[in-house]
Amino acid sequence: MKSSKDLLTDRFGRTVTSLRISLTNRCNLDCIYCHSEGDEGTRNEMTVEMIAQIVDTASKFGVNKVKFSGGEPLVRTDFEDILKALPELKDVSVTTNGVLLKGRAHDLKEAGLDRVNVSLDTLDPDKYAYITHGRPEDLYEVLEGIKAAIDAGLTPVKINMVLLKGINENEIDDMLDFVRGYSGDLVLQIIQVMDFRDGAQYDLDAKKIEEDLERRADDIRMRKMHHRKSYIINGAEVEFVRPIENAEFCANCNRLRITADGKLKPCLLVNDNLIDFTNAKQEELPELLRASIERRIPFYTDSEEKRIIEKKTIIGDRKDGS
Ligand SMILES: Nc1nc2c(ncn2[C@@H]2O[C@H](COP(=O)(O)OP(=O)(O)OP(=O)(O)O)[C@@H](O)[C@H]2O)c(=O)[nH]1
Ligand code: SF4
Numbered sequence: 001m002k003s004s005k006d007l008l009t010d011r012f013g014r015t016v017t018s019l020r021i022s023l024t025n026r027c028n029l030d031c032i033y034c035h036s037e038g039d040e041g042t043r044n045e046m047t048v049e050m051i052a053q054i055v056d057t058a059s060k061f062g063v064n065k066v067k068f069s070g071g072e073p074l075v076r077t078d079f080e081d082i083l084k085a086l087p088e089l090k091d092v093s094v095t096t097n098g099v100l101l102k103g104r105a106h107d108l109k110e111a112g113l114d115r116v117n118v119s120l121d122t123l124d125p126d127k128y129a130y131i132t133h134g135r136p137e138d139l140y141e142v143l144e145g146i147k148a149a150i151d152a153g154l155t156p157v158k159i160n161m162v163l164l165k166g167i168n169e170n171e172i173d174d175m176l177d178f179v180r181g182y183s184g185d186l187v188l189q190i191i192q193v194m195d196f197r198d199g200a201q202y203d204l205d206a207k208k209i210e211e212d213l214e215r216r217a218d219d220i221r222m223r224k225m226h227h228r229k230s231y232i233i234n235g236a237e238v239e240f241v242r243p244i245e246n247a248e249f250c251a252n253c254n255r256l257r258i259t260a261d262g263k264l265k266p267c268l269l270v271n272d273n274l275i276d277f278t279n280a281k282q283e284e285l286p287e288l289l290r291a292s293i294e295r296r297i298p299f300y301t302d303s304e305e306k307r308i309i310e311k312k313t314i315i316g317d318r319k320d321g322s
């Protein structure tokens with residue numbers, strides 16, 4: 001058990017146990033709601049060594065989970081090398097659009113990946129093309145990718161469905177059926193759309209939709225991270241990610257972000273408090289991690305007046321990101 005001085009705890013009592021690492025801002029799709037992990041879209045990308053060093057350092061302070069994201073992380077052909085360079089961790093996962101997953105799933109598992117989240121907002125090829133600006137046929141690649149991930153043991157595979165008014169809000173039951181069809185290997189994750197790119201115009205009453213699911217649930221679980229709830233509905237599991245104006249979500253935020261070009265980023269929605277570690281020596285990394293933890297502030301708090309950071313700091317209207 002680590003003592004408190006060996007943990008990355010911020011002044012709001014939130015201990016960081018997870019790193020969310022963007023590997024690239026490049027992407028092979030162009031989704032209407034892409035939030036680019038709130039990053040400014042540089043083309044610079046960390047090397048395998050830089051990623052391994054920062055994870056290694058963080059792991060000595062109790063970080064035991066890493067989530068890789070993008071852009072689209074699988075456009076990096078050295079992703080397997082990155083995985084192989086990591087220290088021992090409890091959970092290593094990736095969030096991908098799934099288009100390139102089929103041919104990589106087994107190698108990724110062998111390189112040390114534990115599980116995968118795949119973006120899939122709809123089962124309708126034309127709607128898929130509308131949302132992603134990809135080809136309708138890309139949907140079939142994603143479905144094949146999901147099967148390959150299950151086959152490789154990258155389970156549970158989470159299916160990320162961003163709820164979009166007028167597009168897929170009536171598809172929740174179809175998605176639940178889809179998940180049920182893979183008896184326990186899939187979890188549906190419903191995500192409230194955020195105010196990035198065209199996101200605002202597809203916003204809907206996510207709270208009400210979550211309450212409907214709650215009413216239908218046979219069982220309800222709550223995760224430590226963000227206090228997210230998941231609902232078991234007739235054998236299918238559905239987790240709900242509702243970050244907007246949700247103080248409880250931020251009060252239980254235990255992840256630190258790292259941008260593709262090597263900056264520590266305390267919050268998805270804030271961009272003026274980043275710390276660049278690209279030129280740091282390994283022995284300087286603990287201090288930089290601590291400095292970044294000092295800058296962590298819950299974005300949403302209990303009352304509107306108490307909100308510490310104004311919404312105008314949200315970076316919007318950009319492409320590339322997961
Ligand atoms: N505001 C905010 N949104 C988040 C945060 N973490 C995840 N999200 C949202 O949830 C979406 C899905 O997250 P994923 O990348 O699949 O990962 P996850 O579900 O958070 O992580 P696991 O459950 O561990 O797989 C993201 O694209 C964001 O929109 C967070 O810390 N803050
Ligand atoms: S918006 Fe809240 S939950 Fe998301 S990263 Fe910022 S503090 Fe964490």
Ligand code: SF4
Nearest residue numbers: 027031034097321322
């Ligand atoms: S990174 Fe952005 S454009 Fe690419 S798949 Fe994810 S949401 Fe879509």
